[in-house]
Amino acid sequence: MSEFNHTPRLVLLPAVDVAGGKAVRLTKGEAGTETNYGDPVDAAAEWADQGADWIHLVDLDAAFGRGSNAGILKKVIRQVRGVNVELSGGIRDDASLENALEIGAKRINLGTAALENPEWAASVIAQYGEAIAIGLDVRGTTLAARGWTQDGGDLWQVMDRLEEAGAARYVVTDVTKDGTLQGPNLELLRQVMERTHRPVVASGGVSNLDDIAALRELVPLGLEGSIVGKALYAGAFTLAEALDVAGY
Numbered sequence: 001m002s003e004f005n006h007t008p009r010l011v012l013l014p015a016v017d018v019a020g021g022k023a024v025r026l027t028k029g030e031a032g033t034e035t036n037y038g039d040p041v042d043a044a045a046e047w048a049d050q051g052a053d054w055i056h057l058v059d060l061d062a063a064f065g066r067g068s069n070a071g072i073l074k075k076v077i078r079q080v081r082g083v084n085v086e087l088s089g090g091i092r093d094d095a096s097l098e099n100a101l102e103i104g105a106k107r108i109n110l111g112t113a114a115l116e117n118p119e120w121a122a123s124v125i126a127q128y129g130e131a132i133a134i135g136l137d138v139r140g141t142t143l144a145a146r147g148w149t150q151d152g153g154d155l156w157q158v159m160d161r162l163e164e165a166g167a168a169r170y171v172v173t174d175v176t177k178d179g180t181l182q183g184p185n186l187e188l189l190r191q192v193m194e195r196t197h198r199p200v201v202a203s204g205g206v207s208n209l210d211d212i213a214a215l216r217e218l219v220p221l222g223l224e225g226s227i228v229g230k231a232l233y234a235g236a237f238t239l240a241e242a243l244d245v246a247g248y
Contacts, residue, residue, distance in 0.1 A: 009247035010216040011054060011225030013086060013201070014047040014232055014239060016040050016076060018069045019060040025230045029137070029144070029175050031064055037233050040072055041079050047232075048080040050239040051248065055085050056109075056203075056227045062090025063111070070099070077104040088135060088171075092117070097124060101131065109171050111135035114162065115143055115152035122165035133169040133201065134162055138188060144175050159195055169199050171227070177205030181230055184211055189218060199224035207231050212245045 017024055023040040027033040037043060044055055057076055061067035068090070077085050087100045088109035100108050107130070114121040114134045125132050136155060137144040143152035152158070162170075172192050174185035184205040193200050199222060202215055206228050215226045226246075232239060 007216055007247065008219045010212065010219055010223065011201075012052065012212070012239070012242055012246050012248075013054040013056040013225055013227045014052050015056045015058065015227050015229035016044045016047070017058040017060050017229065018072055018076075021069060021072055023233075024060065025233055026060070026178070027180060029178050035230075035233075040069075041075050043233075044076045044080050044083075047239055048083045051243050052083055052239060054225070055080060055083055056229075057085050057087050057105075059087075059089035062096075063088070065090070070103075074103045086133065086171075093120070097128075101128075107131055107133055107169075109133045109135045111137060112152065115158060118161055118165075121162075125162075125165050125167055129166075130168050132167070133171050134167045135171045135173065136192070137173045137175050139175050155192075156195065159192070163196060163198075167196075167198060169201065169224070170196065171201045171203055173203040173227075174205060178203070178229075180205060181207035181234070181236070183207055184215060184226070186214060186218065189215075189223060190221065193218070193222040197222070201225040201227065203227040207236060209237050209241060209245045212242055216246055 018040045023037040023043040024034040059069045084106040086107040086109055087105035091097050091100055091108055092113040138155055141155045143155055174188055177185055182205050184202055189202055201224055
């Protein structure tokens with residue numbers, strides 16, 4: 001155990017997913033599987049109070065192309081001033097990207113746009129650098145786009161292109177695990193980290209503190225952090241317990 005204590009810290013990003021103005025969690029990213037957890041501003045404030053230094057904030061309506069929660073996102077970011085916010089969902093052009101940065105997001109997670117508009121993604125990566133993370137949402141080795149409703153190409157081919165463009169960071173989600181509490185896909189994470197020297201953030205499947213310990217063991221290989229969602233909302237553990245295991 002003492003050796004584990006010397007493993008570098010795993011950054012934890014509690015997730016606040018917003019749909020219809022409420023904080024929700026989906027199962028496998030599928031519309032219609034929402035579990036409602038109340039006010040997103042309250043949820044974010046709770047994670048901030050419990051010691052989070054990052055929050056992963058997602059506009060699910062924008063991701064699915066069915067609306068926007070822009071006003072609520074702004075309130076959330078204002079509420080947790082001092083906590084870094086990574087913002088995701090529906091950011092596909094200059095206007096939505098600039099607006100996300102203007103309301104105070106520290107980092108933008110590009111998903112569909114990076115797959116469908118590689119030239120734009122490359123120019124944004126060149127312009128904003130560390131402020132841009134690329135979301136790689138994967139089923140097997142096929143990427144998922146448009147709120148995970150469409151195929152977005154081969155993971156490795158897209159990664160080669162993104163590496164060439166100088167992507168600063170990847171957020172990797174196994175769509176089949178997300179919201180299922182079945183444990184993260186450690187093998188997928190290892191494969192991604194073998195193909196890049198850039199930091200990787202894991203997303204999807206964390207169900208217990210052992211999962212967080214297993215993810216922390218990947219930090220020396222290039223894993224920077226993990227997004228944690230359903231397990232926190234379901235009360236499988238507290239954020240304070242998770243942060244302790246993660247090395248805070």
